[in-house]
Amino acid sequence: MAEITEVPSPFCGIGTDDLTIQVDGVLLKVTKNGCTVNTPAFEQGITDTRPRVDGKEVNLGAAVAKAAALLKAANQPVIGGCATDVSGMRALLALADRIGAVVDNMNFTGARRNFLVLQDSGWINTTLTEVKNRCDLLLVVGVDIEAFAPRFFEHYLWNEASMFLDDTGKREVIYLGQAPSGNASTSPNGKKAQVFECPLSALPEVAAVLRALVKGNPIREALAGGVAVADLQAIADKLKAAKYSVVTWAAGALAYSQAELTVQTLSEMVKDLNSQNTRSSGLTLGGKEGDQTANQVCGWTTGYPARMRFSSGFPEYDPYLNDANFLLDNGEADAFVWVQAFNAGAVPPVTAVPTIVVGRSGMTFEKEPDVFIPVGTPGIDHAGHAYRMDNVVAIRLKKLRDSGLPTTAQVLSAIEQAL
């Protein structure tokens, strides 16, 4: 039995790297600094070790050959999921380039709300170490952070020492929209977050009024989206008075039509603040199960984020039309590859087209795919790299055990070779 310390996690998105994990053969136990997201993700046991074709166990070579044959016969293959490490994404894109596939990250519909803003007007953003040491006011819009990443506050707000703040407990936290599910946002000295609830659907109005107030535009109504304008004025005043405010949202949580306009309003508000002689930054929550990784690697390999296609022989980007679910539902795909090395619970959509799953061991399917190849999980079964939510820091994932499972990269490269 061995104990491995300072283990980085690819599961929570916030890049915690202080876990201690006990390794007993292939069994893992998080013994220190676990949380409700990371502990089960690390501790999940290995069930399948052998690939299957048509539900029957085969060796890896046979599964790879079958996958290659299915892809060779396809006119418009689609690769979904895209939840793996940097090397896995490299191999995925090499395969996609070769077979002219569509590449679509499973979380892109959420991430699209950010990308549309980035590509239309841009933003001023920050990273976690800046938050930890500099942020004096955190405005949380439309997301329950502690459900998203349980250790966010402990790690990045209620840290004992800070470079530039005398007492981190004096930081202010304000929730707009969604209320927190627990007390993680209460500072160690008991200071509670302010909460201004409103329905998700009211956020566009609330955000727009808040931005107007930051810009000094008069609002004659008393209520905006159910929130008192006087309260929003107070938030605007605090944002202007803060030395380094941080406005955070999770694109995935803003699940309503045209939520990108809310992201844009917030991002433009941050720009406005920076033009009013103070500093402010945005912080996008995300980065779980390789979604930032997929977009980063796809970005440098093709120039576009991970909802693009190679079917013309070169990369083409369309953040709507290349949605894997849309293509499958419309009968525009004739083969489907699902790559998900992190989460056995994230199974592919049920489809009639030939399906190849390169997935974490332990997946259970409503409909058995034509080919299932269990792969190792980056950061558990093999070393690798994954991006943290702030998109700047890539964490070096460790190999914790010898499971004998192949890596995503090995499997996808083998399929490419077998074509």
Added chain:
Amino acid sequence: MLIKLTGGTVYDPASGIDGQQQDIYIQDGRIVNKPVEDIQVDREYDLKGKTVMAGAIDMHTHIGGGKVNIARTLMPEGHRADPVARTHSTRSGCGHATPSTFVTGYRYAEMGYTTGFEPAVLPTNARQAHMEMADIPILDKGGYIMLGSDDYLLRMMAAKKDQKAINDYVAWTIHAAKGIGVKVVNAGGISAFKFNQRRLDLDEQNSHYGVTPRAILKTLATAVKELGIAHPLHVHGCNLGVPGNMNTTLDTIQGIGGLPLHLTHIQFHSYGTEGDFKFSSGAAQIAETINKNKNITVDVGQIMFGQTVTASGDSMIQFINHKHASPNKWVTMDIECDAGCGIVPFKYKDQNFVNALQWAIGLETFLLVDDPWRISLTTDHPNGAPFTSYPHLIRLLMDRSFRNEVLSTIHPEAQKMTTLASINREYSLQEIAIMTRAGAARLIGLKDRGGLGSGNWGDVTVYTDNADRQLMFEKPAYVFKDGELVVKDGKIVHTKWGTTHVVKPDFDVSVEKDLRKYFDRFLTMKLDNFKISDDEITEDGRGSLTVHPTKGEAV
């Protein structure tokens, strides 16, 4: 495998060969002397009438790292206009201002370049820079590690730690981030911006640390020198783009006390305030000062007219520049109490007075700096222009009548404000070879690249002579990388992976004691997880590490 390149006209400033007809032999990747008679030549190329140079080296090009990838993501319209299809030997991708990684490698190689250095590797983002560069085929690469706005250094300076302690920290960071040099961007200014300072002059204090840019430059330049790193401190100065910044630049040179400094994209730092538009060329005075101060080297950062996207570590200046964003979208980031970045699309226009004069200032600089060994040919890709504009730039430098022809088409007031028309100098092929090969290699400390003498790696570019130098440099007849033919008639025929050039200066390992505590208290990553291991560079089978000795160290 023995290759013979027969009868070409060789320009190899590293060996003092200036246009002599010579045979070159490459054995197993390296250039060798003429072998003894009985060794069989496996492959011979008849290069009679061709021009032969070493593979070119771009010593300052933004080809990898977070800001480059943000720039890519920001500009899908640019990529749509320049799609690159897959071929039997190459991957698909896209081009223009910030090409995809694979296309970056192909297009550099297709112009005869075999090496490129990313000049702004933030320690906290170094993994990404190396991972992106690992996906650039053919080229050798390396990076300069960006320091000077990082909290740890500023904290040490505020606490008046001695130079030795700072040297240890600098060396440790170079190891951890895998660099070949050290860069400073707007010294202390990126940090100052986070404290809401919007400008920081050479002698102005950072409001939190009380440290000035001048002190940071001196401290880091001393560290680089004392650690024996070949490449001088790579300096992106204060006040980039600000009219009148030539005085800051002159002051920077004069105040450094003879320490080696490399002033990068000097064009952006050579502006005066004369004339009706209060914007004028300071190139003559800057060039004269460079000529006099042998401790100074520069690269130009030439601008070219057209659409590009600027990607810089200088978040303070890029935030100001967002007013010029075209199209109007831009990104600024504060990063990890370590650094920052700013990405602003630019469209340089020949009928815009400022842009036209910037163009002329760059060319004046090239033509007025006497010693080609101390000036490198760059556009600060993609900030002044995409690297694909180099052949055009070479023609502007080599062909006076062409230069004057273009000059006569730019904004008329800019024409009046430049002395360009009166400068007769035309660069020779040998001078181009110095600027883009031998000089760049010497400046970075690459002993076996950038030259064609025996012992060098077989990075060789063969051009077909053409009076139109743009056409000549656009499309080499052959390019060899490590002795393998990768380009024929300006097209990729074969690809391989290059090496990553690094230095590993000595340091006192006890530096980690304080650093570890600091990481645990203030940062968001454990110290041991921060350090990039050698196998991270090599494990995907995409290259190797080449460690260059520091001065005083045995080879």
